Amino acid sequence: MSVKPRAIHFGAGNIGRGFIAPLLKKSGYHVVFTDVDKGLIDTINEEKAYGVHILDTNGSADGEKEVLEIDHVKGVLSTTDDLIREIEHPKLKIITTAVGLPVLDKIAPTLAKGIKARRAAGGGTINVIACENAIGATAQLAEKVRAHLDGDDAEWADKHVGFANCSVDRIVPPFDPEEHGADSALDVGVEEFFEWIVEGPSLKGAKPGALDVPIDGMTLTDNLAAYNERKLFTLNAGHAITAYLGHLKGLHTVDESIADAEIAAVVRGALHDEAGAALCRKHKFDEKKHGEYIEKIIVRFENAAVKDDVVRVGRQPLRKLGRGDRLVGPARMCAEYGITVRHLAMGIAAALWYDNKEDEQSVEMRKAIEEKGLDKYVVELTGFEEDSEVHKRILKSYTELKGWKKE
Numbered sequence: 001m002s003v004k005p006r007a008i009h010f011g012a013g014n015i016g017r018g019f020i021a022p023l024l025k026k027s028g029y030h031v032v033f034t035d036v037d038k039g040l041i042d043t044i045n046e047e048k049a050y051g052v053h054i055l056d057t058n059g060s061a062d063g064e065k066e067v068l069e070i071d072h073v074k075g076v077l078s079t080t081d082d083l084i085r086e087i088e089h090p091k092l093k094i095i096t097t098a099v100g101l102p103v104l105d106k107i108a109p110t111l112a113k114g115i116k117a118r119r120a121a122g123g124g125t126i127n128v129i130a131c132e133n134a135i136g137a138t139a140q141l142a143e144k145v146r147a148h149l150d151g152d153d154a155e156w157a158d159k160h161v162g163f164a165n166c167s168v169d170r171i172v173p174p175f176d177p178e179e180h181g182a183d184s185a186l187d188v189g190v191e192e193f194f195e196w197i198v199e200g201p202s203l204k205g206a207k208p209g210a211l212d213v214p215i216d217g218m219t220l221t222d223n224l225a226a227y228n229e230r231k232l233f234t235l236n237a238g239h240a241i242t243a244y245l246g247h248l249k250g251l252h253t254v255d256e257s258i259a260d261a262e263i264a265a266v267v268r269g270a271l272h273d274e275a276g277a278a279l280c281r282k283h284k285f286d287e288k289k290h291g292e293y294i295e296k297i298i299v300r301f302e303n304a305a306v307k308d309d310v311v312r313v314g315r316q317p318l319r320k321l322g323r324g325d326r327l328v329g330p331a332r333m334c335a336e337y338g339i340t341v342r343h344l345a346m347g348i349a350a351a352l353w354y355d356n357k358e359d360e361q362s363v364e365m366r367k368a369i370e371e372k373g374l375d376k377y378v379v380e381l382t383g384f385e386e387d388s389e390v391h392k393r394i395l396k397s398y399t400e401l402k403g404w405k406k407e
């Protein structure tokens with residue numbers, strides 16, 4: 001039996017392979033991926049290793065700085081009892097997820113089953129961290145897991161399972177291993193930058209508020225709410241606005257889109273003058289440092305080696321138009337501080353224009369606009385009252401953006 005501490009990661013996709021697993025490996029964990037995709041799990045077990053390509057235009061001719069080798073990984077299918085055995089494992093210390101926010105509903109019953117089995121097997125304390133792009137994703141998962149636990153199991157989980165929220169930041173775009181001369185379909189391309197900020201006080205272990213086996217590259221904080229909003233309402237807000245405006249103009253990648261002067265002006269206006277101004281007021285961020293944080297993010301969007309797809313960044317527009325999410329969330333925060341939202345209104349309007357037959361939420365949204373009428377639908381989605389200033393600005397921007405649309 002391996003003496004290494006073990007980690008289970010739900011979702012062997014981009015963030016799992018390209019961000020979370022490399023940090024876990026570097027910190028001495030044995031990484032077990034779990035996924036619903038049988039083909040992916042079989043490949044992980046056949047190859048047991050893959051490369052993480054650091055995509056940087058200052059790297060070699062093909063835009064790579066280096067390739068990190070991630071070895072000795074294992075996969076278990078999330079629909080089998082093999083996963084429950086893994087959750088029981090005495091060396092298990094941490095469970096992380098990167099499956100997409102709506103999927104947390106689906107993994108919660110399995111996690112609850114695993115927790116019950118772990119208690120019955122006399123297992124020790126573990127921590128769970130959901131690395132999804134949403135405020136309080138782990139808290140949402142905890143609530144769903146607890147709904148499947150009662151009596152002694154629920155009591156045991158309260159004492160022995162830490163659920164810590166986090167903010168997770170690294171751009172991991174679609175990647176074609178063949179184009180990069182890689183042998184393994186598991187290889188993944190990532191930007192060099194990463195930031196993983198975790199709510200320290202929620203962690204359980206020998207020393208409460210810390211992991212028994214610390215993760216190199218993870219930062220603990222007791223003020224996660226501020227970091228969470230800073231990331232979602234800056235990086236993800238800017239990313240979404242860039243992607244939706246780019247898509248409207250017929251552009252395909254984030255770097256191409258942010259190179260467009262009209263798009264860059266909307267993104268800068270939304271991030272500096274609107275979302276940024278509100279974040280600085282609410283969280284007392286230093287304005288100069290926050291301005292630098294925004295500009296660094298724009299440089300990350302400009303990274304032509306990453307070649308991120310506007311369709312990936314724009315995926316699931318209705319989730320992105322959620323009231324607490326990256327577009328409406330900062331607009332509502334601006335409303336609280338009396339800040340006018342000219343550019344965020346453009347971003348929201350661009351999201352409403354997002355027309356992609358391959359994206360179920362885009363199809364649903366475009367149908368709802370036709371059936372309900374844009375003005376009513378904007379009220380329903382955003383919560384801004386009909387004929388309020390923001391509501392009018394969104395409608396006006398929607399009309400204005402028709403002129404940006406590539407037919």
Ligand SMILES: NC(=O)c1ccc[n+]([C@@H]2O[C@H](COP(=O)([O-])OP(=O)(O)OC[C@H]3O[C@@H](n4cnc5c(N)ncnc54)[C@H](O)[C@@H]3O)[C@@H](O)[C@H]2O)c1
Pocket residue numbers: 010011012013014015016034035036037040078098099100101103106107131132133168169170171172173
């Ligand atoms: N890619 C990025 O740049 C990035 C950055 C930060 C955060 N995130 C967040 O990370 C999460 C995952 O994003 P991604 O880009 O890695 O997506 P992805 O599609 O590459 O990976 C998701 C994986 O989850 C698996 N999955 C789906 N349902 C499952 C289930 N029921 N049980 C187990 N596995 C299941 C899928 O098969 C897939 O392998 C999202 O919440 C995203 O917002 C992504």
Ligand SMILES: O=P(O)(O)OC[C@@H](O)[C@@H](O)[C@H](O)[C@H](O)CO
Pocket residue numbers: 133168169170171172235236239240312313314315
């Ligand atoms: O993953 P989503 O769909 O919530 O958002 C798309 C991108 O903005 C996102 O994945 C970013 O690349 C990531 O959040 C960078 O840290």
